[in-house]
Amino acid sequence: MNPQTIDASLVHTIVAGVVAMIDRMNGRAIPVELSARHIHLSAEHANQLFGSDLTFDRPLSQPGQFLCKERVRLIGPKGILDNVAILGPSRNRTQVEISLTDARTLGVRAPIRNSGNLPGTPGIILASHQGLVGLDEGVIVAARHIHMPSDYAQQQGIKDRQLVRVRMDCERPLILEDVLVRVADDFRLAMHIDFDEGNACGWEPDKSGHIIAGQREQSHGY
Amino acid sequence: MNPQTIDASLVHTIVAGVVAMIDRMNGRAIPVELSARHIHLSAEHANQLFGSDLTFDRPLSQPGQFLCKERVRLIGPKGILDNVAILGPSRNRTQVEISLTDARTLGVRAPIRNSGNLPGTPGIILASHQGLVGLDEGVIVAARHIHMPSDYAQQQGIKDRQLVRVRMDCERPLILEDVLVRVADDFRLAMHIDFDEGNACGWEPDKSGHIIAGQREQSHGY
Numbered sequence: 001m002n003p004q005t006i007d008a009s010l011v012h013t014i015v016a017g018v019v020a021m022i023d024r025m026n027g028r029a030i031p032v033e034l035s036a037r038h039i040h041l042s043a044e045h046a047n048q049l050f051g052s053d054l055t056f057d058r059p060l061s062q063p064g065q066f067l068c069k070e071r072v073r074l075i076g077p078k079g080i081l082d083n084v085a086i087l088g089p090s091r092n093r094t095q096v097e098i099s100l101t102d103a104r105t106l107g108v109r110a111p112i113r114n115s116g117n118l119p120g121t122p123g124i125i126l127a128s129h130q131g132l133v134g135l136d137e138g139v140i141v142a143a144r145h146i147h148m149p150s151d152y153a154q155q156q157g158i159k160d161r162q163l164v165r166v167r168m169d170c171e172r173p174l175i176l177e178d179v180l181v182r183v184a185d186d187f188r189l190a191m192h193i194d195f196d197e198g199n200a201c202g203w204e205p206d207k208s209g210h211i212i213a214g215q216r217e218q219s220h221g222y
Numbered sequence: 223m224n225p226q227t228i229d230a231s232l233v234h235t236i237v238a239g240v241v242a243m244i245d246r247m248n249g250r251a252i253p254v255e256l257s258a259r260h261i262h263l264s265a266e267h268a269n270q271l272f273g274s275d276l277t278f279d280r281p282l283s284q285p286g287q288f289l290c291k292e293r294v295r296l297i298g299p300k301g302i303l304d305n306v307a308i309l310g311p312s313r314n315r316t317q318v319e320i321s322l323t324d325a326r327t328l329g330v331r332a333p334i335r336n337s338g339n340l341p342g343t344p345g346i347i348l349a350s351h352q353g354l355v356g357l358d359e360g361v362i363v364a365a366r367h368i369h370m371p372s373d374y375a376q377q378q379g380i381k382d383r384q385l386v387r388v389r390m391d392c393e394r395p396l397i398l399e400d401v402l403v404r405v406a407d408d409f410r411l412a413m414h415i416d417f418d419e420g421n422a423c424g425w426e427p428d429k430s431g432h433i434i435a436g437q438r439e440q441s442h443g444y
Binding site: 177 | 321323423
């Protein structure tokens with residue numbers, strides 16, 4: 001294209017459009033919460049480990065989710081993690097969410113996956129004072145994600161399952177790419193990262209992130 | 223400014239300039255190496271711990287640097303880390319480089335710092351089979367950085383102590399900002415990140431990063 005043929009008003013229109021898009025994308029701060037290692041238990045496994053249903057301890061940030069009073073020990077081929085939190089209510093399938101640091105400690109090759117995507121993941125042994133469960137699969141490193149209420153998503157022009165980039169407003173500045181957005185009416189706006197990601201950006205309580213414009217052309221499917 | 227007054231050739235000149243700058247910044251891949259926790263000892267502390275000079279085990283990627291045969295135990299107020307590597311040759315001051323995960327294990331509030339910037343950092347106890355050293359200060363979480371040979375830096379238009387952004391070509395894509403470049407004639411091109419940062423991006427051996435255009439307006443001084 002011969003640059004002399006560019007019309008100045010067309011340039012202005014394009015620039016104005018890009019600026020508006022960046023403005024729209026640079027939305028308000030998203031609270032960032034650190035996900036410590038935790039377990040979602042099936043009702044059957046809860047019963048095997050505790051002989052009863054899970055007991056409510058305190059509510060979590062997402063409506064309906066809660067921390068349980070019960071704790072479990074994770075036993076891997078190389079190491080053990082004690083006092084691991086259980087989140088309720090119980091689910092259809094048991095899922096163990098750890099960090100890559102934990103995976104090294106336990107000696108399991110846990111892949112980075114979105115919640116619920118369990119085929120081909122390694123197993124582990126869960127132990128309580130009352131019982132043992134030998135899990136065949138279900139150990140993952142949860143991919144970072146944002147819980148986004150539907151009205152907020154609509155306002156921002158963001159769709160369920162969209163991948164976005166988030167700049168972390170922390171001491172070790174970085175931009176996380178391929179962040180999965182999950183949209184639902186009853187979600188409370190929050191981004192979940194694990195301890196490795198939190199340490200990498202120097203996360204501290206009450207820190208937030210900002211969705212920024214642009215996304216990689218090719219993205220991973222976790 | 224009235225957009226109608228923009229001259230198309232000026233727009234072209236600006237666009238061409240920006241594209242050239244981006245091209246220059248998007249240099250060749252930078253090998254990324256994971257820095258595990260390690261210690262640089264002063265000759266005096268080496269002598270207190272081992273009764274002799276440090277012993278060469280194998281060379282490291284930076285010319286003149288080597289892993290020592292000796293190992294130490296780090297004793298913090300909350301926990302202990304065993305079998306910690308010592309890098310030689312000895313330095314003027316003893317410096318302990320750990321991750322934020324390690325800092326939590328040991329119970330020390332180690333700040334993120336550039337190598338050598340030790341005032342106000344916490345101390346720790348170093349132990350060997352033969353001796354103990356009570357360190358008053360010197361424990362840091364080393365800020366990520368790039369070792370860059372002078373000729374490569376000149377080629378890329380990058381100066382010593384410049385901060386750059388690096389996209390990590392790993393499974394969990396992210397962009398590290400405020401990455402310090404250190405330039406010297408005898409450096410071998412390599413980026414050093416710690417285990418938290420490595421886990422956050424899903425680092426694996428032989429992974430690399432790319433310097434990309436742009437930098438934050440306000441940057442941290444570590």
